[in-house]
Amino acid sequence: MLVVIVGPTGTGKSELSLDVAERLAERGRAVEVINADAMQLYRGMDVGTAKLPIEARRGIPHHLLDVLDVTDEATVARYQEDARAAIAEVLARGAVPILVGGSGLYVSSVIYDFRFPGTDPELRARLEADLVEHGPGALHARLTAIDPQAAERIGASNGRRLVRALEVVEITGKPHAASLPEQPVPWMPEVAIGLTAPREELTARLDARVEAMWADGLVDEVESLVPMGIEHGITASRAIGYAQALGQLQGTLSEPEAIEITQQLTRRYARRQVSWFKRYPGTRWFETGAGVPAGERVDGVSALIHGALSA
Structure with a gap:
């Protein structure tokens, strides 16, 4: 069985996963954590992603952290394959895999029966050229006309995802396939x-x-990371906080402006x-507000997981 811990950034998912892992270990169940935060896949991107340093992981094995260079493009299809392989290996060792993170599409690609269509290099190049020439707004308008649900979900500013959605529509002749199904089909018990x-x-x-x-x-x-090519990274250079810190280094943003924009985008x-x-x-x-004792939350989550594993 797969355990999944999700929620918005800043709610303490990583800390809870460690607390739960220790509680389950007390009951004789080994636990390994699978990262589901897209930006924590990148080596060197630590401060701005709240990545747990090795010494803070309490000896609990973690997977899919620091597996990409900042010049690599993170893709959901590749992540799905890698994450499912890691989960299968954890289960084969008799341990409990806990998928932890807040990247919604990445989590969904693992826990639900997502199937990703292939790519067409020529079509992708044409769409990327359109993005450069006309901007994401024009691509968003085009997608709205043929797949309004995907356009609403992606928004008008995410050029990379707009290109991919249009590519999928043109390849398959159907609405964007890499979206959460209306009636999700679980990949495995969870x-x-x-x-x-x-x-x-x-x-x-x-x-x-x-x-x-x-x-x-962070700055x-x-x-x-600049000598390693982060400015040219398709995914890494656009990460919230990293793009603004780059702007500060390049002189296009002051520090107060970079912080304020990052706060707005994070909210x-x-x-x-x-x-x-x-x-x-x-x-x-489970509530993580100030009025809810952390121990009570850990007790509740641990009991729920132990009961599901024992059923």
């Missing part, structure tokens, strides 16, 4: 845990988290995450 927090509390927490990223050296981290991203994960049927939601 127990899904969702974390949430009161909106005002989460907003304050996220704003403080962004300020801490700058205080903890220095990004500067160290918006968290709202999208809430909407995405609320669609997961059968998910048990």
